[in-house]
Amino acid sequence: MQHTPRRSRLRALVAGLCTTALGVGLLAGAGASSATASPAPRAAAAGSKVVGYFTEWGTYDRKYLVKNIETSGSAAKLTHINYAFGNVTGGKCAMGDAYAATDRAYTAAESVDGVADTWDQALRGNFNQLRKLKKKHPGLKVLWSFGGWTWSSGFGEAAKNPAAFAQSCYDLVENSKWADVFDGIDIDWEYPNACGNTCDTSGRTAFKTLLGALRAKFGSGNLVTAAITADATAGGKIDAADYGGAAQYVDWYNPMTYDYFGAWDATGPTAPHSPLTSYAGIPKADMYTSATIAKLRGLGVPAAKLLLGIGFYGRGWTGVTQAAPGGTATGPAKGTYENGIEDYKVLKGRCPATGTVGGTAYAKCGSEWWSYDTPATIATKTAYKNQQGLGGTFFWELSGDTANGELIKAIG
Numbered sequence: 001m002q003h004t005p006r007r008s009r010l011r012a013l014v015a016g017l018c019t020t021a022l023g024v025g026l027l028a029g030a031g032a033s034s035a036t037a038s039p040a041p042r043a044a045a046a047g048s049k050v051v052g053y054f055t056e057w058g059t060y061d062r063k064y065l066v067k068n069i070e071t072s073g074s075a076a077k078l079t080h081i082n083y084a085f086g087n088v089t090g091g092k093c094a095m096g097d098a099y100a101a102t103d104r105a106y107t108a109a110e111s112v113d114g115v116a117d118t119w120d121q122a123l124r125g126n127f128n129q130l131r132k133l134k135k136k137h138p139g140l141k142v143l144w145s146f147g148g149w150t151w152s153s154g155f156g157e158a159a160k161n162p163a164a165f166a167q168s169c170y171d172l173v174e175n176s177k178w179a180d181v182f183d184g185i186d187i188d189w190e191y192p193n194a195c196g197n198t199c200d201t202s203g204r205t206a207f208k209t210l211l212g213a214l215r216a217k218f219g220s221g222n223l224v225t226a227a228i229t230a231d232a233t234a235g236g237k238i239d240a241a242d243y244g245g246a247a248q249y250v251d252w253y254n255p256m257t258y259d260y261f262g263a264w265d266a267t268g269p270t271a272p273h274s275p276l277t278s279y280a281g282i283p284k285a286d287m288y289t290s291a292t293i294a295k296l297r298g299l300g301v302p303a304a305k306l307l308l309g310i311g312f313y314g315r316g317w318t319g320v321t322q323a324a325p326g327g328t329a330t331g332p333a334k335g336t337y338e339n340g341i342e343d344y345k346v347l348k349g350r351c352p353a354t355g356t357v358g359g360t361a362y363a364k365c366g367s368e369w370w371s372y373d374t375p376a377t378i379a380t381k382t383a384y385k386n387q388q389g390l391g392g393t394f395f396w397e398l399s400g401d402t403a404n405g406e407l408i409k410a411i412g
Helices: 020-034 066-071 098-103 125-136 148-158 162-173 206-218 243-249 289-298 344-350 375-388 406-411
Strands: 049-055 080-089 092-094 141-147 184-188 223-228 252-255 307-311 313-318 341-343 355-357 360-365 368-372 392-396
Touching (some): 049 406, 066 125, 080 125, 080 148, 092 162, 141 148, 141 162, 141 223, 162 184, 206 223, 206 243, 252 289, 289 307, 289 375, 307 375, 313 344, 341 344, 375 392, 375 406, 392 406
Parallel strands (some): 049 080, 049 392, 080 141, 184 223, 307 392
Antiparallel strands (some): 080 092, 313 341, 313 368, 360 368
């Protein structure tokens, strides 16, 4: 497919609750790193949003269907689904894979409700399956996410005429054939006024202007959210755009607090890709979740508008001899779809966690070294989310979990 999963999200940045004592210690460290941003709100203020990404292309090789959201028990735990991704091209929102979204005919065995699609029905594909899922779970909301690593190059053109872009997005999301499926829009621009898969030069105010145009068009009756960079380093990607100023236009941000480190640095040092806190020997300062949250709050983004990001996958190296983080490697470990990355559901059996560092888990098996979150470390991160009064949790992405929803249940 044209998109790689969120695994590539912060590639350009680099160019568990095992015991009560562990959880308390991690929270103490995380709280200290956030103290200069603003006083920590009471735990009771914490939000309960649980947002999961569903990938359009995951219905192919991964064979992860909308039905699997139901059978895994995930649908009952989710408050929102982000459908990824719509394209951004020619300054407008556009379909990603129209066949997967609206045309593919599902058999009775594949369908959410056990009813097969017919040749003459008005809407098939993922959109119709999401409609069926929402009927089973009336409180569940779905947002259409646009951009992503591959298609973010289109935002620069869109920023030249924000009103026209917003109109195109509204017309597409609110198309009468599927308007009932979607409850708003999610923008995944990687990255405003900075480099991702391509480099953007729209300027520091472009993101704020674009989000303002979307809010004006979609109004208060629809959700407007955005996935944003987690790079909290001085002069890094958070500093490149006015995320503080744009916060007034979004219902919440999804800071991508994963992919801080990975085997794009083929020889290491090995490091967990989604640390909650810093730790001795971390390869780069301010590349961890609590630093990201602290920086965004320091810019005036309300805690309730920040969701905690979790990856349902691991990142790994091969040729590693050292069990602890900080070892050298010879390259990325073998992955099912891309080397250097693997789903949690595979790693839990293939390379079980052997230790924790910075509030997340790591594993050494043979010459491979992996890092990923487990139910125990997710519990630690959830406690941090509650302590900070964040709006909830989001994760990339649903197909990485086990068939019985082991990780999402840990969030719940």
